[in-house]
Amino acid sequence: MIKLYCFGESGNAYKAALTLELSGLEWEPVYVDFFNGEARSEEFAKINAMGEVPVMIDTEHDYRLTQSGAIQDYIVHLTGKLTGATPEERREVLRWTLWDNHKLSSQAGMLRFLMNFLAEDKRPAEVIAFTQGRLKNAYRVLNAALEGRDWLVGRNVTIADISCCGYLYYPEPFGFDRSDWPNIDAWLTRLSALPGWKHPYDLMPGSPADRA
Amino acid sequence: MIKLYCFGESGNAYKAALTLELSGLEWEPVYVDFFNGEARSEEFAKINAMGEVPVMIDTEHDYRLTQSGAIQDYIVHLTGKLTGATPEERREVLRWTLWDNHKLSSQAGMLRFLMNFLAEDKRPAEVIAFTQGRLKNAYRVLNAALEGRDWLVGRNVTIADISCCGYLYYPEPFGFDRSDWPNIDAWLTRLSALPGWKHPYDLMPGSPADRA
Incomplete structure (x- = not known):
């Protein structure tokens, strides 16, 4: 199972979440309360010293990764999908x-x-x-x-x-x-229009509407 | 032979130039007169539509590439050097x-x-x-x-x-x-201190001293 630390307003998290979704992997989001400072907390620093989302944890392979582009590369590695042909x-x-x-x-x-x-x-x-x-x-x-x-x-x-x-x-x-x-x-x-595509606020938890 | 379009003041070009130099590949710089607008010229747009240095041309393989990180990846591909072990x-x-x-x-x-x-x-x-x-x-x-x-x-x-x-x-x-x-x-x-390391102004043509 893949967990993705994310929140709806983060376009960087969206890149990882949408890649997971379109690749067909099983994954679940873990909400990070960015707007109340969670990404800058000591607790979160243990998960990512860069202090950013997204963070991906592949529990099956005991593998943790940050940076949306590196997570995308890992998803390509797991699935062989969504990359170039040569x-x-x-x-x-x-x-x-x-x-x-x-x-x-x-x-x-x-x-x-x-x-x-x-x-x-x-x-x-x-x-x-x-x-x-x-x-x-x-x-x-x-x-x-x-x-x-x-x-x-x-x-x-x-x-x-x-x-x-x-x-x-x-x-x-x-x-x-x-x-x-x-x-x-x-x-x-x-x-x-791709099958499985979702808007960031539908794909990940948290949006400005929650704080309105 | 590898040609690298670059100029001394560009740290992005430096990443490509230093990777070429430390990998031991044969290469030569092609000076881009950035401060007189050459990177924004129509002529240069034919070389790189992104309007940036570095641009690498591998004449032997008839291969052109931009973005320092992509050029670095190509140098790793050619030499097997300067990358991770796993x-x-x-x-x-x-x-x-x-x-x-x-x-x-x-x-x-x-x-x-x-x-x-x-x-x-x-x-x-x-x-x-x-x-x-x-x-x-x-x-x-x-x-x-x-x-x-x-x-x-x-x-x-x-x-x-x-x-x-x-x-x-x-x-x-x-x-x-x-x-x-x-x-x-x-x-x-x-x-x-690595053998072959050079300062950007020594590795690539052009520096503020030339315009002083």
Whole structure:
């Protein structure tokens, strides 16, 4: 049995959760109460010294792992699914996963937090505007890469697609509007039409509605 | 023959260049005049649509690749060097490489640019302070991970170490002081004592001194 420490608002956790779900593995979520500081607690530091979700525990193999992209790699290792068909395609999957970590999700996750989950009087306007500008470049790169293609790598959905979509289904505004980026928009629709796809707030416990 | 499009100031290019150098492969740098806009040119977009260095071209295998971590993976594939000894160790190498892309180099590279290579009257003070705060958490995680260890994964140097050190040898100030982080400091000394190690400004063409 695979357990995933996660919460609905985390797009990084979503990448791992959606990969588990689409791969058909048995898994269950373990809710981390991030907004009450649980990820920064001493107890949680024993689970992940990086102080972040997701954390995956495969109890059968007594194996613990953090970082969404590393968990995705492990799921591919267990199932042989959701990866490239050749060594070159698998390196291309890695390339997009690294790009996502560097340019897209790292910025989008932070920006969405600043714009929605920080108290209004604490939101840093200059950081928000600056990060929105950087993200526009990332959306441009992603939209161009999807021109004439169904998926980022090869002819099937891979963990590269699941990595890059991590923050792009959330309803809270952070300056990303699907209608501005037609190729991204069509690709998100294609992903969400896959059997087993779920929205982050349906796949993992916890959402802003719980705190309203 | 392997060609690497790079320039001295790019810590991301340095990760690829240092991996090539320490692996013993034959390679040569191709200078990209980033500070005169070459990376944003139409000509360069044909080489890398992401508009970034490094770009590696393996002329013998007619293979082009971008993203430092993907290039590192290819060098490991060619040489079998600088990686973990077991599948678990290799996944741990990936985990640290992803973490570096997400939390460390992506922030440090941008911050060093803002603090040193932007005109003084254009430097965004709030973004700089905010990013320095985020990076302190990253240094704390890295310093803790190196407690009692020579290298991040297993018993030997790997591409995970080379990824995480990408921006940490540069002399330009961006709020990182080796003496604040004794485990990082000792690890950087250990890395720079490896046979073949070179400073980024010695390994790749271009440095601030050229523009002075």
